Amino acid sequence: MLITKKITEHNELYLYMNGKLIYKKWLDTGQSKVFDVMAYDKYTYASYTDLDIKDGPHLIHVKANIRFKTTEEGGRKNGINSGYSPNHVFEYNENGELLDTFVGDIKIKGDRFMELGKEYEAKVRFVFSQRLEKFIEKGRKWWIHEGAKMVGEAEIIGFELSKA
Numbered sequence: 001m002l003i004t005k006k007i008t009e010h011n012e013l014y015l016y017m018n019g020k021l022i023y024k025k026w027l028d029t030g031q032s033k034v035f036d037v038m039a040y041d042k043y044t045y046a047s048y049t050d051l052d053i054k055d056g057p058h059l060i061h062v063k064a065n066i067r068f069k070t071t072e073e074g075g076r077k078n079g080i081n082s083g084y085s086p087n088h089v090f091e092y093n094e095n096g097e098l099l100d101t102f103v104g105d106i107k108i109k110g111d112r113f114m115e116l117g118k119e120y121e122a123k124v125r126f127v128f129s130q131r132l133e134k135f136i137e138k139g140r141k142w143w144i145h146e147g148a149k150m151v152g153e154a155e156i157i158g159f160e161l162s163k164a
Contacts, residue, residue, distance in 0.1 A: 011026070012025070013027055023035065062125075063159065066121075066154040068152035079115045080114040086144050088102045088144060090142045140156045
């Protein structure tokens, strides 16, 4: 998998996977468009390590109550380790289709493993995005996905916005 990034003189960011355009972001406005959701999700999952983002100023830290669906409820077949980076969905369109996904890693306080069907308090780190910022408020619920499959849900109980 070859990921290439290009920033133009017009302050536009382009991401290509194996030569195919998968994502464009207008850096001045924060607007963006995903052309290939599956390829983009693969890139953003890898980008945490590729960009070496730690606890810097480009992250949104969210404290949340999280519950993963059991296998019988249509969820995963096994639990989740701390550090898991699924897709996070804050809204759907009227047909029930995902409107946008955000990548965030889930860290579990004290535990290193989350069992299915149990609720946990966790810290979720999102890469800062103007599109995401509007959803960050106490009490806001969202859904955790693996591709198109919803595997869990979460609710914000606290947060910290920090940006460069």
